[in-house]
Amino acid sequence: MKRFSFNSLALASLIAAASLSANAATLNAGKSQLGFSFKxxxxxxxxxxxxxxxNVDFDAAKPDATKAEFTVDLxxxxxxxxxxxxxxKGKDFFNTASGPKATFTAKSVKALGGGKFEARGPLTMKGVTRDIVSTFTAKTAGAETTLEGTFPLQRLQFKIGEGAWDDTDxxxxxxxxxYKFVLNGK
Amino acid sequence: MQRYSSAQIALHWLIALLIFSAFGLAWYFGSVEITSPATFKLKGSLIVWHKWVGITVLALVLIRLVLRVVRGAPAALPNQPAWQVKAAEATHYLLYALMVALPVIGWLLTSAKGYPVVLFKLVQLPDLVGKDEALGKTLQDVHEFAAYTLLALVALHAAAAIKHHFIDRDDTLKRMLPSSSSRKNGL
Known part of the structure; x- marks a missing residue:
């Protein structure tokens, strides 16, 4: 029953994380999505x-006070x-063996009006850090808040595709x- | 001698050429293993071209089917054994069916694999099914099986035409040849 113990460990650490940062909502992983499109x-x-x-602490009424950190298992x-x-996953692309995570921290969030917001902050991936800007919408229904948005990035800035893989044709x-992040609780 | 219309003749040979190109492209990309950016690009281009050729065949075959209904086909030459006339007819219908089915299955499979068709880099065709890797694999098997069935039928069709032309020395094939070359043959 190894699987079971791993799951309960994950659950325990989730609960621990949630109780440590009392303000942060928990991510509903089952309903959340992180995708990308390219040609x-x-x-x-x-x-x-x-x-x-x-780890998100977001209040649509006080976007300036947002604290948000995201970690992606590449x-x-x-x-x-x-x-x-x-x-x-190989060396020329994400090189997940030496850098398994990408992180994003929202440094500033401002309201654009009409339920839209703009987040700005550093994205770190494959040892490269670049500021990205993303617009997103926030919808709250009961205890559930859904943040949905997009942002463009240039893969070559993050060395995703080294050597002759830089051929953009x-x-x-x-x-x-x-992305679509569904947050539970506040 | 009653001949197919010049539009039917042009479409017949153009589609034949495109079908052989589609096979050539498929065999070529099937042999390319992606080991480098260059092979990635080569294989990607070959697949993209294969899809363009296939969709073009689909469009031309649909035109051909309309012409077939509107203009019909010349009757079989007299004094042919009935079973051969029936076999030829059956082969023609199966060829039409497969020429429609193969591109459609290909379109389905590329939709299922999550790679839409962007015809001539200009027009993105709608996906026929949602992304489903397992379905994509199954459809690929069906596509290959149907392709080899088509190839076998084309071989039978061509063998019959050659037999009529060179062994029976009748006008069967000439009905599908441009009239200028048949005039020369007629000498």
Whole structure:
């Protein structure tokens, strides 16, 4: 029953994390999504990350006070085929063996009006840190808040695709990240 | 001798050429293993071209089917054994069916694999099914099986045409050849 003990360990640490930061909501991993789209050979392709965690303290009424940290398990990437998944974990792409995580910290969040917000902060991936800007919407229903948004990033800035993989005719530089984070509790 | 219309003749040979190109592209990309950016790009281009050729065949075959209904086909030459006339007819219908089915299955499989068709890098065709890796694999098997069935039928079809032309020395094949070359043959 190894699996069981791992699960209860994960649950225990989740509870611990939640109680440590009393203000932060917990991420509903089952309902949340972190995907991306890009073009290969001119053909739009979708991918996603299956494992990510978030520590978010967001109040639509006080966006300036937002505290949010996201961690993505890069090895949980799914680009649609097992060959592709193995390739993108390799050295030339995410190099998950030496840098398994990507992190984003929201440094500032401001309201744009109409339920829209703009988050700004550093994204660190493969040893490279760059500020990104993302617009998102926030919807609250009962104890559940859903943050949904996108942001563009240039993969070559993060050395995703080194050497001759920098050919943007084969794989476009622009990657659009799409996310939906469902938060429970406040 | 009653001949197919010039539009039917042009479409027949153009589609034949495209079908052989589709096979060539498929065999080529099937042999390319992605080991480098160059092989990735090569394989990607070959697959993209294969899809373009397939969708073009689909469009041309649909035009051909309309012409077939509107203009019909020349009757079989007289004094042919009935079973051969029936076999030829059955082969023609199966060829039409597969020429429609193969591109459609290919379109389904590429939709299921999550790689839409962007025709000539210009128009993105709608996905016929949602992304489903297992379904994509199954459809790929069906696509390959149907392709080899088509190839076998094409071989039978071509063998029959060659037999009529060179052994029976009748006009069966000439009905599907451009009239200028048949005039030369007619000398």
């Amino acid at each position: 290969q050979m001119g053909v739009p392709t979708e991918g996603r990350f299956k494992a990510f965690t978030a 090895a949980s990437i799914d680009v649609g085929s097992s060959d592709g998944n193995n390739a993108v 084969a794989i476009a530089d622009l990657v659009t990240v799409k």
